[in-house]
Structures are given as structure tokens and as C-alpha cells.
Amino acid sequence: SRIDVPWVATPLPHHAVPWRARAHACVNPAMAPTPCEDVLLGWLLPQPAGVAVPEAGEVLAAPATGNVAGRAVLRQRTVARALQGDSAPPLFVTLDGVTRGLVGTFRCQEGLSLFQGLCRLEEQKDGRDFLSLGSDVELGGGEIVLLRQELFTTFLCRLWARKEAYEAAWTLLAKSNGCPFNTSGSPIRLGTAEEVATHYLELLLGRGKKDACPQAEKVLQGCARDLQLEQHKYYCSVLEGRAKIQSDTSVLRILTSLDGSSADVPRDFQEDLALVVATKAIALVQALGLDLL
Numbered sequence: 001s002r003i004d005v006p007w008v009a010t011p012l013p014h015h016a017v018p019w020r021a022r023a024h025a026c027v028n029p030a031m032a033p034t035p036c037e038d039v040l041l042g043w044l045l046p047q048p049a050g051v052a053v054p055e056a057g058e059v060l061a062a063p064a065t066g067n068v069a070g071r072a073v074l075r076q077r078t079v080a081r082a083l084q085g086d087s088a089p090p091l092f093v094t095l096d097g098v099t100r101g102l103v104g105t106f107r108c109q110e111g112l113s114l115f116q117g118l119c120r121l122e123e124q125k126d127g128r129d130f131l132s133l134g135s136d137v138e139l140g141g142g143e144i145v146l147l148r149q150e151l152f153t154t155f156l157c158r159l160w161a162r163k164e165a166y167e168a169a170w171t172l173l174a175k176s177n178g179c180p181f182n183t184s185g186s187p188i189r190l191g192t193a194e195e196v197a198t199h200y201l202e203l204l205l206g207r208g209k210k211d212a213c214p215q216a217e218k219v220l221q222g223c224a225r226d227l228q229l230e231q232h233k234y235y236c237s238v239l240e241g242r243a244k245i246q247s248d249t250s251v252l253r254i255l256t257s258l259d260g261s262s263a264d265v266p267r268d269f270q271e272d273l274a275l276v277v278a279t280k281a282i283a284l285v286q287a288l289g290l291d292l293l
Contacts, residue, residue, distance in 0.1 A: 037113070038108060038109050038141065038143070039111040039112040039142055039143045039145060040078075040105055040145070041105065041152060042082070042103075042104070042146045043102075043105075043106070043148075043149050043152035044095060044148055044149060046149075047092075058092055059092040059093065059099055060093045062095045062127055063131075071131065071133050072133075072134075074093065074131060077091045078091065078105065078146060079136045079144070081104075082105040082107075093146065095128070095131065103149075112142070113268055114155070114158055114159060114268055115145065115158075117262075117266030117269060118155055121266050122151075129148055129151050130147035130148065131145065131147070132145050161235070161272060162268070165272045166196060166197070169200075169275050169282065172282040172283055173196065173282065175286065176285075176286065179199065179216075181212075181213035181215055181216035183212065183213070188209055188212060188213075194268075194271070197275050200275065201270060201274035203220055204216075205255065205259060205260060215290055216281075219285065220274075222281075223280045223281045223284065224250065224251040224255060224273075224277045225251075225252040227252075227276065228247070228248050228249065228251070229249050235273060235276075239254075239269065242265060243257070243264035243265055251273050254270075255273060255277075258270055
């Protein structure tokens with residue numbers, strides 16, 4: 001694992017990243033979002049030195065993956081903390097041989113695929129680094145996860161990288177009221193970050209809505225060819241050395257060699273690179289027009 005975060009995140013309130021609200025505000029109905037799975041994260045801290053040890057009966061052992069009843073108990077306690085805050089009973093759990101306490105909860109809309117992709121990339125294991133507890137109707141659905149503080153802070157970096165890439169592209173898409181490559185006359189649904197990212201990754205790879213956007217592949221690939229991974233510090237830090245990717249590798253080479261497969265690099269990271277490329281390509285189209293490209 002590459003997870004080694006030397007700082008402790010400031011505790012965050014229970015809230016959601018408002019990507020969907022931004023999409024709903026668009027005047028183009030095709031840019032309204034479709035449902036994506038949320039994730040509610042409950043982050044755990046080891047017991048600090050000098051603090052009284054919880055009674056033995058207060059500490060729950062991390063249940064095995066197949067232990068449905070044990071995980072249901074943890075889920076109920078985590079839901080109580082999310083809904084009631086500090087007035088809920090404290091939750092202590094032994095994870096990876098260390099007694100840890102639940103500090104707080106953080107809900108991220110459309111965040112489950114990002115979390116799962118990060119865990120695959122960093123080889124984080126259910127039962128050792130986090131506990132996947134299922135969903136709860138009281139919270140409106142979405143996966144509930146308890147996780148180590150180090151993994152939580154690493155996920156925050158991942159989350160904000162996606163948010164930054166999506167919002168940069170979204171600002172330009174809203175200005176165009178949709179995909180500027182679309183010459184079909186029929187709107188293309190672009191609402192959630194995943195929808196936008198998938199759209200442009202597939203176009204760059206010569207797939208997807210290429211009939212509606214016949215010039216997109218050429219422009220996207222041209223922009224991707226001029227971008228090197230080292231120009232984007234976050235993605236360079238997590239992807240360099242994987243699948244023969246180097247810091248000076250072009251984004252075009254990375255995406256075409258991976259071809260959308262998540263075997264070596266989770267697809268959501270590829271989608272983020274496509275968002276970065278799309279932002280440059282859309283700006284180019286808005287500045288020059290499709291006729292000059």
C-alpha cells in the first residue's frame with residue numbers, strides 16, 4: 001500500500017458534496033443527473049495514549065465478511081451516530097488488531113465507485129482497513145463503511161481530485177448547455193460526474209456517442225497527446241509506476257493503453273484523466289469553434 005498520510009484531517013460535519021444540486025440547476029434537462037450510489041464513511045481513530053480503556057463489553061470485534069449479524073450491529077450504531085451526532089452512544093471496534101473509536105461520519109454523493117476504486121488501487125482490504133456494512137433506509141440508501149483514519153484522509157484527496165476535475169469540465173459544459181461536440185441535434189445526458197467522465201473517456205477511445213460527436217475523438221486525442229502525467233501532481237503521485245506509467249507518459253498513451261480496462265488502473269482514475277482532457281478540449285472548441293478544428 002502507498003497510503004502514508006502524515007497529517008490528521010480536521011473532523012468534518014456529516015454532510016454531502018453537492019454535485020447533484022449543481023447538475024439539477026442546469027437548464028438542459030439532458031444534463032440532469034441519474035442516480036449513483038452514495039457512500040457514508042465513518043472514520044476511526046486509535047485510542048490515544050493516556051485515555052481510559054473502554055470496558056471489554058464496549059469494544060466490538062470486526063466481524064468477518066460473511067458475518068451479516070455482526071455487521072448489522074455495527075451498521076445500526078454507525079447510523080445512530082450519523083443521525084444523532086455526539087448524543088449517540090460511543091462506538092469502539094477492533095480493526096486490524098487495534099481498538100479504534102468512531103470519530104464522525106461523512107456522506108459523499110456518488111462516492112461509492114471512487115472509494116472502491118481507491119481501495120483496489122491501494123490494496124485496501126475489507127476486514128483489515130475498512131468494514132463495509134451495507135445500506136440503511138434511514139439514511140436514504142448508500143453504502144455505509146467504517147474505515148481507518150489514514151484511508152479516510154487518502155479518500156478525501158481522491159474525492160477532491162474528482163470534484164476539481166468534474167467542476168472544471170462542468171463549468172464549460174454549462175456554458176455550452178451540453179456537449180459542444182454534439183452535432184446530432186439530440187441532447188446527450190450529462191449530469192453526474194460519472195456520466196460526464198464516461199462520455200469523454202469513451203469518445204477519446206473512439207467509442208460511445210461518436211456518431212453524434214464525429215470530431216470529438218480527433219480533438220480529445222490531440223489534447224491528450226500534449227498532456228503529460230507530471231502536469232497533474234495528484235494523478236502522477238498515485239499512478240506513476242503502475243502499468244508501466246511514468247511521469248513523462250502522455251495522457252493519450254495512458255488512456256489508449258489501458259483502454260478502459262480496470263485490471264491495472266481502476267476505471268474512475270481513467271475517467272478523471274479524461275475529464276482533464278475534456279476541459280481543455282471544450283475550452284478549445286468554445287474559443288475556436290468546431291469548424292476551425
